[in-house]
Amino acid sequence: RAYAGSGDHAQAKEIYGQALASTSAYSATYYWIGLSLAELGEKAAAKDAMQKYLKAEPSGQYADRAKEKLKDL
Secondary structure, three states: OHHHHOOOHHHHHHHHHHHHHHOOOOOHHHHHHHHHHHHOOOHHHHHHHHHHHHHHOOOOOOHHHHHHHHHHO
8 A cells, every 4th residue: 555655556556466366355455456556547457446345345444435436437
């Protein structure tokens, strides 16, 4: 999240991808990679990530934000 916070979404995408490759147990990672993908203009991939997050945690901590972001994608 530090890379995304500093605006380095390409590096954030790489790190989030590595995290998801090792385990998908922390489903919030889908939300965070979705944000970085959206910032990189990868709307289809961002939408997919947000949908995966919402499927895993429909009432999760970031669910409302993910639903709002989906409207923009």
